[in-house]
Amino acid sequence: MFAPVLLAALAGGCVTTPNGGPRTTQASRSPQMQQAQALAVGAAAQAGPARKAQDEQIDRLLAQLDNATLARDTAALPQGDPLYNHAGRALLLRGLPLPRPFDRSAWKFDAGNRPAADRDGYRPPVRLAVLLPLSGSLATAAAPVRDGLLAGYFAETRAKPEVQFYDTATGVTAAYERAVAEGNDFVIGPLGRDEVTTVFSRPSLPVPVLALNRGDVPPPAGNASFSLTPEDEGVAAAEWLLARKATRVLVVGGEDDSQRRATLALRERLGERGAVVVDVVGSATTDYASHAQKGVDGMFLAIRGPAARAVMARFSLAGLTGKPVVATSQLLSGTGNAAEDAALDGIAFPAETWSTQGIHGLPSATAAAALLPSAQGPAARLFAFGHDAWQLTAYLERLASSADGRIQGATGTLRIDGFGNVQRTPAWSTFRGGIVVPL
Template identity: 50%
Template structure:
């Protein structure tokens, strides 16, 4: 533990060095009762949404997809008007709001998270003009030792970068090692006075902590998806493969692409991103026209199968590559030979640059989601190249986790802004951050492509 304390102390010093560069009466007319919807898809979606709170697991996920598919045909104004007329607490509002957000439209009112926020805010001082309202003592649950310590280190350092970059009053921050169990770390943080807990990081740790029969004395911002039945007062923020799939589907739907060939790398990350991609694409009126499974690091030639997927009736207008970078290097020339060179080719965040332009040049033209920090920079945080030159935990693939940690700090400090605003967002290091009706942080990434083997940002639209 003494060595761990020295390492954290050195990190704190390095972070500091990098970051020092009359009264009026108002009356309200009674609101008219909302008119019953006439659109049959809106009626069906509303009926399903009323049953949604009782569903769990696969049934809940299937209901979400069906509701979004039904709402995909409802015009913008009709959906906005219907959502605006829903009473507070109606389960339909979370679904309608999520679809409006995906279309880039404002919410008629904030999501119904006021009760959750009341638990979060506790006895904090009032918010500043920009919404800054951090906790008074922050307990951070991370695996500081053991097998996950390597992944936790960049998250910790990114969090500290945000913490020391803030000049206003900051909370006391204490790190707790979850190697001995997230539940024990949480109890210790609470016993020592934490009024807010950030973490844990592992999916199993999050599920176990949030499923505690005694629930939570102090609210939690989990650093992974919370799943069904998360207790009131807990929110979640994650860098999940599903995010890549949703982002890719939204990117293509915004460009009127409806028929997509999917190349599935076959591992768990690929499966999760593909499932999310398919659900989001179908909810937006598109379809996966073909799916090819790519196996091994040097897959066999699939040019003919890809060409057939494009040339058939209602063939693929674009391709989604849920592949590791080594697989993508083999497949990319085959896509060009199959005729996809002038059609959208969208990858996942696994297509990070190796720094070897001679190898990555075959990926030229493929678009993939990336962090805002790397693509365009973030106010209050030095450029990614500057931090990487001094801090190993901000280099290469670890830079994504560093940005994630930075955004975790932003969320602890500015959650009130997201919860109470109908158009509220945070311009974080990982992307544009919003909140959905179930307390999940929704992340819109920036985009990049390869040119001459080098990663080149694409201007956000």
């Protein structure tokens, strides 16, 4: 963990505190941090679109800082400073440690009705409600989430809560109110983006919620949001490229909604960090030589496996061999033949820890797929997601209150930022000899 005193001393411009230790003065902090701090003070009194605009401006300022400066200036922020949660989130997105726990003065999560936590932080609810679309058009997506949650639940040998499922297909408001009336002390769900917005827009949430998607409004204090979004993959890919000094990136993108959203998030993140997307082209492009001549030093693929195999061959012809290449998880779609997939060797992509390394408490992804249709193919990702929803619920208090609070979930390493958003660091994987292996 970064030590605040050490970081401040290394930064220069230090004064001596009453206990004899150095600290960073306001004047010695970066201009971006000072601007962001002023904005954070004003944003604390705002809500709605105005607050969102201020938060985005703060994030853009923090994104301009290199890792060392961001860590130093974050550690120097005093307890209770409204900027700390923003800066801490920026650290998590880069895989950097927090200097101290997030400031949660408005965190209303109350676990007082539960037995004391075990040494590892395990402290599940007493009665757990799960809000999912068990019927209707979203039921197919909900089934692997439900089964993954139950797999994690039944794998736990310690005391567990009573679990009750509520169908949101006939109305998420009614489902939540019924869960509250029936005495549940924690809620997992809902799953749909609009449903999450509806729940988080309520005047009050008497029972705290772990939503399974991002809504159009942030989680109210004491509530949390967990999702697997294309935007998260785009941001993660941008950070992966930046960590490898790639600042001029060529994007090969597809046309579906997920691919476009991942590409937009990557472009925005690179722009915030001073890098650029040189070009965005489709997978049907046959000659990349003209793009390579623009000083490309990294590539991003938002396409499926079969298209990526052809693109990698064309990269080689254009002289782009040896440069870092990162893709979205859609790279796995259409793969499975090692002889053909050898063309994908070396591409980094976000994968689930469960599928590449396995995790305690779950059978291997291969074994689970042989037993359950809901753990097969693309559904396996949602199965892992459901498993992690249970883990987050059981360890929420520890995650929320510790500077190093994290769990090694089926979808990756999970932490919760100061605004209640679960931050996921994926288990990066690659192809080697046409076989998927951990990176």
